Amino acid sequence: MFQFKSMVASAAIIIGSTTIANAGCGLAGGNVSVLANDFPALHAVVSAAEACAGDGVTMSKNHTKEHNSLQVPGLSANPAEYSVIVLANSSLVPLMGEGLVRPLDNLVAKHGASLQKHQLVSIDGKIMAIAFMANAQHLFYRSDILEQAGVAAPTSYEEVLAAAKAIKSAGLMEHPFAFNTAPGWNLGEEFVNMYMGTGADFFKPGTAEVSINNAHGIATLNMMKALTEYSNPDFLTFNSDATQALWEAGDLALATFWGTRAGPILDGEGSTEAVTSTTVVASAPFLGGGPRPSSTLWWDGFSIASNISDEDAEASFVAMMNGISREMVMANNDLAVWLIDGYKPSASSAGVSATAANGAAPYPMVPFMGTLHGAAGAELSEFLQGSESAEQALADIEAAYTAAAKEKGFLN
C-alpha cells in the first residue's frame, strides 16, 4: 500500500515537472518581472504569461494601482527592477523620452509572427510597444428610463442634456447624469475627451505651447458645466468606482464611463436585474456638430525595459507573447476589447467599437500631454462650482501648464 502510494506520488512529480519543463515557451533561461495595473483583464494576460515559468525562467509580477508612480523609478535602476511594463498610450511617451524602454524590432521579427499589424506601436519607425486591448469612455444609458421620458437615444451631448431635462421634468430621477468629475486625473480626462470632440488641437503645431483658451475651450467648459447641473451635487467626489456604484444602484439614467466598466456593470453581481437588463452601451456622444466623438481611444500594451540583459529581454518578450495568445483571448473574451486575433466582440464591447467606428481619435501621444492633463484636472473644480468664469478657468489651466512645462523642460 505504502509503496503504491509513493509510486503514484513520484509519478505525479515526474509528470508535473515534465509539464513545467515543456511549458511550450522554448526558453533557456532568464528573469521576467512584470509591473502592471490591477484589473481583471491584465490579471488574465499576466497569468497566461506565467505559464512560461520554470526550467531556468523565473517570473515575478506586481499588480498595483500605483503602477504609474513606480514606472520611472523602477525602470531607471540599472539593472531595472521590472523587465516588462504593461502600459497605456499616455505612459509610453514619457518612458521613451527618458530612454527607459527598448526597441522591439528584433524581438518582433524573431518571435512576433502571430502579431497583427495594428498591435505594433511604433515611434519614429521603431516598434516600442505591443498593444493588446483597447478602451475608451463612451455613453451608457437606461433604455427603460429613456422610454418612459419619451426621448430617443442621444447621439450628441446636446441631446444628452435634453434627455436629462426630460427625465428630470417627468419626475423619474432627480440627478440622471454622471461622469468622472473628481479633481485630478479623472476631471482632466473628461476635459480632454470633451475638447477632442471640437476637433481642435491642444497645442500650437510643432511646439509645446498650449492653445486652449479659445472658442473651442469655452464651448467645452460650458458643456461640462451644463452636464454637472444634472448630476448629484457631490459630483466633485466622483471617481470611476463611485459612478459605477451609482449606476448599479439604479440612480443614473445617462452616464459616460470607461468601456472596461461595461463588463462589471452587466455581469450578474452588484446590481439588480432591472438595471442590468436595461443598460445599453453606445458610442461616445458628439459635441455641437464636431467632427469626431467627444472621447479618446486608449490602448493597453506592454514594453520591455532598456536596462536589462538581452537574455532577460527575450525571455520577457516570449513570456508576454504567451500572455497575449489566442488561447488566452478565447478563455477571457469578455474581460476587455482585445486587439488580438481570435477576439469575438460581445455586448460589453459595443460601446468602444462604436466610438472607434465613429472616428474617435487616440489620446495624444505627446510627452507634455500629461502635464496639460494634470493642469486641467487641478484648475477646473472652481469653474464647475460656479466661482469663476470659463475664460478665467482656461487662463488658469494655461498658466498652470506653462509653469509645470517649464519645470519639466518642455518650455524655456
Added chain:
Amino acid sequence: MKHRTFMWFILPSLAAMVLFIALPIFSVFTQSLFVKHDKVLIETEVCGPFGCKIEVSVDPEATKKIKTEKPLGKFNGFKTYTNRNHLAFDEVSVAWNTSSSVSVFVKSLLNLPFYKALLFTITYTFCVTPFVIIIGLFIALGVNSLPQILKGPTIFMSLLPMIVTPLIGALILFWMTDAEGIIGSTLQRIFNDSSLSLKASKPLTWVMLMVYGVWGSVPFSFIVFYAGLQTVPEDTLEAAMIDGANRWQRIWYVVIPYIMPLVIFITLILLMDNFRVFEPIIGFSAQANATSLSWIIYNDLRGGEIQYFSSASASSMLTIIGVGFLLVPILVRTWRDFNSKTV
C-alpha cells in the same frame, strides 16, 4: 551636567537626527534649486492601433546625453519658489496692480494653488488647535472627578478616536455624511433641505474636516492633561477651597497655572501636526474644496503619471519654513522662561 557628558548622552539621537532629518532636508533643498533640462523636441511619426500621426516627441539620445553630463538638472535658483505654483511673485504683483479693491485682490490671490492651500492649512491649524486643547482639558477634568469604577472604561472610550487609523476614520465619516448616509440624511431632515450636501459646499466641507480633526486629536490632549492633573498638589487645592473658591475659580487659579507647561507642550505638538494636515483631505475626497500644503506636495508626486520633484521639493521647504514661523513665538517664550529660571 558637564558639557562633555551631555554631548555623549545625546550623541546617538543627534547622529540619527543628522542622518534621517538634516541630510534629507538638505537633499530636498538642493533638489528644489534645479529643474529638468530643456528637452530636445523633434517631430516624428507615431503609429498605433488607431493609425499613424505626426506628433511632437522627445529626442531620447540628445536628452540622455545632457542628462549624463549634468545629472542634477538645470540650475534654476529660487525661481521654482517664485513661480506660479508656489509664491507666484509675478502673478501677485499683477493682481495687486490691477485689482480695484482688496476683496478682488484676495480673490485673485486665492486663485493661486499655493495660497489657496495656505489659507486652508492656517485656518485648520488655528481652529483645530484651541478646540483640541479646551475640549481635551474639559474631558480630563470630567474624567478626574468620576467615581473610580467608571474611570477605566471612560478613559478607553475617550482614547478610541485616536486609536482608529486616521484614514479609516475619515472614510467612515465621509460615508456617514453622504447625502444617503445617516448623518447626511439626518441633517437634510433637520434643515428641511433635500439638496443640502456637506461635500458640495466649501464652508461645510471645511467645517467637516475641522470637526474630524478635533475628534481625532482630542484623545492626545486629554491623556496628557489627565496625567498632569494627577500631579496638581492637593494642599493648594484645599487651601483654595478653604478660601471660598468655587470649582471654576479653583480650576482657573490653581489647576491651569500648574499645567501651563503641558498646555505649551501640547500647543507645540498640535501646531506642528495640524499644519501638516493631509489624511482628512484624502479620506473625504475633499480636494475640490480644501487643499493643504501637504496635499499639494502629494499631488505633485502622485497626482498623475508625471512627477514634479522640483515643485514638490520647493513646497516641502516652504512647509518647513511655515512650521518654523508658527513655532518661533512659543520657542522664544520657552527660551525666556528657561533663562529667567537659571537667573
